[in-house]
Amino acid sequence: MNKNISPLIPFAPVPLYNQLKELLRAQILDGTYPAESRMPSESELGDQFQVSRITVRQALGDLQKEGLIFKIHGKGTFVAKPKAFQNVSTLQGLAESLAQLGHEVINQLLSVNFIAADARIAERLQLNEGDKVAEIKRVRLINREPVSLEISYVPPDIGEKLQKADLITRDIFLIIENDLQLNLGHADLAIDAVLADSELTKALNVEEGAPIMRIERLTHTATGKPIDFEFLYYRGDAFQYRFRIDRQRASSQKF
Amino acid sequence: MNKNISPLIPFAPVPLYNQLKELLRAQILDGTYPAESRMPSESELGDQFQVSRITVRQALGDLQKEGLIFKIHGKGTFVAKPKAFQNVSTLQGLAESLAQLGHEVINQLLSVNFIAADARIAERLQLNEGDKVAEIKRVRLINREPVSLEISYVPPDIGEKLQKADLITRDIFLIIENDLQLNLGHADLAIDAVLADSELTKALNVEEGAPIMRIERLTHTATGKPIDFEFLYYRGDAFQYRFRIDRQRASSQKF
DNA sequence: CGCCGCCACTTGTCATAACAAGTAGTAACA
DNA sequence: TGTTACTACTTGTTATGACAAGTGGCGGCG
The missing domain is CATH 1.10.10.10 (Winged helix-like DNA-binding domain superfamily/Winged helix DNA-binding domain)
Incomplete structure (x- = not known):
């Protein structure tokens, strides 16, 4: 003993x-x-x-x-629970492909504001128009160059807890799953291309009218409740490569 | 003042x-x-x-x-220098695609040994057969599941410094570039598929004979000196997707 | 001249201590 | 009964102090 x-x-x-x-x-x-x-x-x-x-x-x-x-x-x-979030990975994958070995990836917190939800945000988060939501703006830097602006809208209670968490070095999904004890379920995404407006030119250091890829992502908890509605704006010129996703073939293929 | x-x-x-x-x-x-x-x-x-x-x-x-x-x-x-390592990123990209938002990625240090270089290692690192090299074995865990075994061979002086660095949480290329003050140049890669041997079955928790993707990578400094020769073994079943790399098109394409 | 050891400086590790701040249960009070 | 206040617990922050360990320069000794 x-x-x-x-x-x-x-x-x-x-x-x-x-x-x-x-x-x-x-x-x-x-x-x-x-x-x-x-x-x-x-x-x-x-x-x-x-x-x-x-x-x-x-x-x-x-x-x-x-x-x-x-x-x-x-x-x-x-x-922590061993489980982790599975679904949006392949979509995010196309954005993160540059963030590989040797590249420093930093998240920079621009602002956290509590605002009234407009019609679209309210609809996505299943709230009423004018309800208070937290708006979190972050810029992701790779090699000290801004590559994406991420604007997230979450319910105010979630927003307050996120605000106190370490949004710069810790992953937002990890915080939601662990610190907030919420299980994430699926996410709906829509992707299109837009032109840079004044906010984007400042945040991403590009010229007005530069091509920007926009990803609209609505993340749900495991119970199906929408919890995080975000817009991800990626610099078009940060994507030197495009990926095509193929279903797995046996193996052995050269480049 | x-x-x-x-x-x-x-x-x-x-x-x-x-x-x-x-x-x-x-x-x-x-x-x-x-x-x-x-x-x-x-x-x-x-x-x-x-x-x-x-x-x-x-x-x-x-x-x-x-x-x-x-x-x-x-x-x-x-x-630190703002510059970062550019070249192997797209290759690594195909390996890291699973390691996206919400996935915990942990490196587990298995062993660091100083051994005599065999013919192949000596040739790649431009040493003589039998010269001492450092062998670093690491397992990469995603969602607490082992997905890759990485065996690196580096010159002994580099190996000793790497051994003292934080190989678990910090990136190996970041350590080489910053702490060791070496600029990385290009990397040569070869990819093929092999079957899991006994070491791989233990490290990656797969059955003997399971399909494994092997990446052979030789990384050079900016001056062209080979500095890091590694074998990366990835679980075949960890790759639900294969990527094809295309040169950039303008923008706007749907999935 | 070259090697060795000492010393000054640095970061790394660790102890003790105190108070702030968040959480939750309980007791006291209205 | 309901609400407030208190208390006991937790983690977060910060100070002071000490010694270990790595680096590099300088001086002395062979």
């Missing part, structure tokens, strides 16, 4: 927080801490492994970056 | 480290700290803005995550 003896070795070549991180990762994967369950508090973990809270936070922070756990201020630390 | 008055406001609704992060980001972008230059040390920044080193490190850590700066242990903190 020596389970309480700390397996963490001080002064080892591996930092304490790394040892703790791997230990906790193993415990999460082997079911010691099941999905959705609350983990011990930071202080408890510190007592248990005889390390300071700073060390615990460093380990937990890394695990959160990996998506294995998530935290809620004032409540605790929880194990 | 009030430039030395700290613009950071304690007790503001925005945390100090966030204010500092944005301030430094602005200074980097406006050229106060040019690319490649060394920034003030953490202690100096702390003195300058009257905050503790922990706060400075939190701000710098976030900026490093964004790829704006990089640190070298014992030397200092440096501004």
Whole structure:
């Protein structure tokens, strides 16, 4: 019954927080801490492994970056569900194709405003015209060059929580699924091409009238409730390549 | 001449480290700290803005995550070059298409070994057979499911530095370009299909004989020196889609 | 001249401590 | 009964301090 003896070795070549991180990762994967369950508090973990809270936070922070756990201020630390969002991936794929190895991808938060929903937004989110919605504007930078402007409309309660989350480095869907405890279901998309207006010229650093690809995306929860209505504007000249999606052939083909 | 008055406001609704992060980001972008230059040390920044080193490190850590700066242990903190790696992106693109919004992508470090180069590795890296090379094995997990095994061979000096870097959360090309100060040039690739052997079955959690797509990639520095020879093994069933790359057409096309 | 060791400086790790802020349950009060 | 206020818990932020470890320069010694 020596389970309480700390397996963490001080002064080892591996930092304490790394040892703790791997230990906790193993415990999460082997079911010691099941999905959705609350983990011990930071202080408890510190007592248990005889390390300071700073060390615990460093380990937990890394695990959160990996998506294995998530935290809620004032409540605790929880194990994330292994499931992830499946549906829009292939559509987003065509936008993200440039964001590959070696490219830095940064999200820049332009604004978060609470406005009255116009007819179209209200209809999509199943609200009444004039109801308050949160409008989040973000610019995605690849190689420090703006490539897309993303304008999202979400119900005000969701908007407030998103506002407090880390919209710059964390993925918006991860935040919705984990921190907000909502399961995402499907998304409807429409794609067309437009010309850059004044807002787009400023945000994307293109000339007025430049070709812009617009993606309209309405994301639903697993229960079918629309939760996130967005417009994604991509610079046309950021797409040097177009992809055609073919159903899988056997294998072996050269370029 | 009030430039030395700290613009950071304690007790503001925005945390100090966030204010500092944005301030430094602005200074980097406006050229106060040019690319490649060394920034003030953490202690100096702390003195300058009257905050503790922990706060400075939190701000710098976030900026490093964004790829704006990089640190070298014992030397200092440096501004990253805006430039990024261009060439292999489209090739990698076909592998990463699943790793889109809402999918958690984790790199798991299996092993780092220093071994004697066999004939093929030696030839590719322009070494002599039997010379020591570093072998790095990583598994890429998407949605907590293993999808690819990546085996990289690099010269031993590079390998040692990579070993000390954060291979789990940071991109290997970013580390090579920034921390190691090497400019990447082009990459040669070959793609074929193989059957899973015992190592692959274990690493990728597939059955023996399952179809595996293999990508052989030799990455060169800007000066043409081969620096990274890798085998990327992707689960065949992880590729529901195949892409064909076409040169850009004007715009506007439907799916 | 070349090598080695010391020293100053840097980032990395870790402890202790305090208070802010969010959450939730409970007790007191109207 | 309902609402408010308090309290105990959590994570978030920040300070101070210390030592480890990596880098590079400088000086001394062979």
